[in-house]
Amino acid sequence: MSGQLAAVLGTGQTKHVAKRDDVSIAGLVREAADRALEDAGLTYADIDAVVIGKAPDMFEGVMMPELYLAEALGAIGKPLIRVHTAGSVGGSTAIVATHLVQAGVHERVLTVAFEKQSESNAMWALSIKIPFSQPLVAGAGGYFAPIIRGYIRKADAPLDTGFQVVLKDRLNALKNPYAHLHQPDISMEQIIESPLLWDPIRYAETCPSSDGAAAMVIGSERAADASSRPVAWIHGTAVRSEPTMGAGRDRVNPHAGRDCAKAVYAEAGITDPFREIDCAEIYVPFSWFEPMWLENLGFAEEGTGWKMVHDGTTALDGDLPINMSGGVLSSNPIGASGMIRFLEVANQVRGTAGEHQVDGARKALGHAYGGGSQFFAMWVVGKDKPK
Amino acid sequence: MTAEPITGIVTPIRLDYTYTPGTSPSQFLRGMKEGRILGRRCPSCAKVYVPPRGGCPMCGVEFAEEVRVADTGTLVTFAVVNVNFANRVIDLPYVSGEVRFDGSDTTSMVLVQGIPVDQVRMGMRVKAHWLPRDEWDFTFANIDYVEPLDEPDADYESYKEFV
Numbered sequence: 025m026s027g028q029l030a031a032v033l034g035t036g037q038t039k040h041v042a043k044r045d046d047v048s049i050a051g052l053v054r055e056a057a058d059r060a061l062e063d064a065g066l067t068y069a070d071i072d073a074v075v076i077g078k079a080p081d082m083f084e085g086v087m088m089p090e091l092y093l094a095e096a097l098g099a100i101g102k103p104l105i106r107v108h109t110a111g112s113v114g115g116s117t118a119i120v121a122t123h124l125v126q127a128g129v130h131e132r133v134l135t136v137a138f139e140k141q142s143e144s145n146a147m148w149a150l151s152i153k154i155p156f157s158q159p160l161v162a163g164a165g166g167y168f169a170p171i172i173r174g175y176i177r178k179a180d181a182p183l184d185t186g187f188q189v190v191l192k193d194r195l196n197a198l199k200n201p202y203a204h205l206h207q208p209d210i211s212m213e214q215i216i217e218s219p220l221l222w223d224p225i226r227y228a229e230t231c232p233s234s235d236g237a238a239a240m241v242i243g244s245e246r247a248a249d250a251s252s253r254p255v256a257w258i259h260g261t262a263v264r265s266e267p268t269m270g271a272g273r274d275r276v277n278p279h280a281g282r283d284c285a286k287a288v289y290a291e292a293g294i295t296d297p298f299r300e301i302d303c304a305e306i307y308v309p310f311s312w313f314e315p316m317w318l319e320n321l322g323f324a325e326e327g328t329g330w331k332m333v334h335d336g337t338t339a340l341d342g343d344l345p346i347n348m349s350g351g352v353l354s355s356n357p358i359g360a361s362g363m364i365r366f367l368e369v370a371n372q373v374r375g376t377a378g379e380h381q382v383d384g385a386r387k388a389l390g391h392a393y394g395g396g397s398q399f400f401a402m403w404v405v406g407k408d409k410p411k
Numbered sequence: 412m413t414a415e416p417i418t419g420i421v422t423p424i425r426l427d428y429t430y431t432p433g434t435s436p437s438q439f440l441r442g443m444k445e446g447r448i449l450g451r452r453c454p455s456c457a458k459v460y461v462p463p464r465g466g467c468p469m470c471g472v473e474f475a476e477e478v479r480v481a482d483t484g485t486l487v488t489f490a491v492v493n494v495n496f497a498n499r500v501i502d503l504p505y506v507s508g509e510v511r512f513d514g515s516d517t518t519s520m521v522l523v524q525g526i527p528v529d530q531v532r533m534g535m536r537v538k539a540h541w542l543p544r545d546e547w548d549f550t551f552a553n554i555d556y557v558e559p560l561d562e563p564d565a566d567y568e569s570y571k572e573f574v
């Protein structure tokens with residue numbers, strides 16, 4: 025462990041939907057923060073500092089929104105820190121909050137992440153024009169599709185692997201009242217027949233565009249011991265990045281992701297992640313990223329992650345359940361998506377995940393990535409206090 | 412009469428900027444104006460970057476030697492884009508390819524034309540199709556697209572590190 029102990033005291037999220045036109049951005053983050061405080065049995069007065077994250081400001085066209093959100097988050101007169109790491113930001117935001125507690129700076133920190141995609145056009149914000157490149161990148165799918173094609177070739181993976189991932193995640197989402205997509209009629213046929221948007225990615229294999237927010241209260245050992253609610257102890261945190269344009273960079277199995285996983289397992293005292301981790305929420309915006317990240321995270325040997333999809337290992341009742349909540353494939357308020365992964369695994373080890381609870385989950389991994397797969401953030405949380 | 416509440420308004424936003432490319436990228440853009448693809452070699456790892464920035468992001472050292480790379484290359488991977496998006500200038504579906512130009516150690520995203528979409532393959536050998544010379548400017552867009560070369564496909568082992 026690094027520094028003092030820290031734990032998740034409470035979590036909250038909004039019901040993720042395509043368009044929340046009943047609330048402003050401030051109303052949206054307030055809703056998640058209120059729920060996290062209520063879950064922790066605390067009030068805004070108990071909070072020492074606020075750490076907030078979201079994806080690039082152009083996604084809503086509101087520059088430095090944290091300034092105007094200070095009031096809604098009860099941060100007037102308190103430290104308010106903004107974190108920027110593209111799509112991984114929800115994870116790294118929670119980690120910054122954790123470090124403030126582990127360093128002994130604060131007793132209780134409120135951490136919040138959000139995106140209100142309906143207020144602008146993220147695809148436009150991602151399709152920038154610079155003189156070094158042709159205007160070809162049609163949003164994130166246009167960027168990631170060639171990498172997925174690379175994975176399929178390298179791993180010689182069956183083409184229906186992606187379909188299996190979507191089917192699993194969308195069925196899991198039916199057990200999660202906060203998930204954006206609830207598709208009770210989802211079927212393999214429906215997935216296969218959905219349009220090919222960015223070959224090899226079909227429409228059904230992509231994440232939705234969501235409005236949503238997530239929040240957690242992170243507290244010190246003293247605060248956690250004083251809490252009457254179940255807590256999730258933070259066993260390890262790690263962030264890593266790598267140069268997006270580096271020559272010889274492995275975009276299918278990025279070095280920074282492997283390093284980040286190694287670091288978080290080392291801090292959490294984990295030597296065999298497949299055996300020691302009970303379940304994980306990992307950032308899968310396009311179906312094929314599940315097998316890719318299983319390999320990157322050390323759960324499977326390189327080139328074999330797809331086998332764990334096909335043999336049911338990653339199903340809700342499998343040996344290593346992945347994305348029990350339905351994952352990013354079922355809800356994607358971009359900036360919040362990483363924090364939702366972290367929050368969901370905290371709830372798993374607290375035993376408060378509800379219908380998508382994994383029985384007896386004691387140790388779980390939350391994972392987020394962002395940009396062109398160059399930012400990674402991970403944490404391991406546990407039911408038991410770290411030794 | 413009861414008026415509907417106003418819950419939002421649509422206001423277009425824009426961001427205009429002047430791009431200052433710096434020394435290495437400026438040379439690259441000057442090369443493009445003359446129909447040449449100019450990269451730079453890292454003195455530490457010997458990799459050739461196209462387009463070059465100030466230095467090698469892997470080694471953290473300044474680039475040295477300028478290297479002219481060919482306008483022929485290998486299509487290492489690609490996407491078939493079939494989705495509409497703002498500012499799109501190309502008819503759908505189109506192939507957005509990652510091309511490793513011969514002599515370069517990086518890939519560039521380039522439009523692939525001159526072949527039916529369903530016949531595009533990883534490993535296909537391609538050549539740049541330049542805009543007419545009088546339209547050349549300080550931009551990579553002088554390469555309008557790449558088209559297939561009449562050559563056998565490259566062996567997978569020869570390009571897999573770029574996938």
Ligand SMILES: [Zn+2]
Nearest residue numbers: 453456467470
């Ligand atoms: Zn180098």
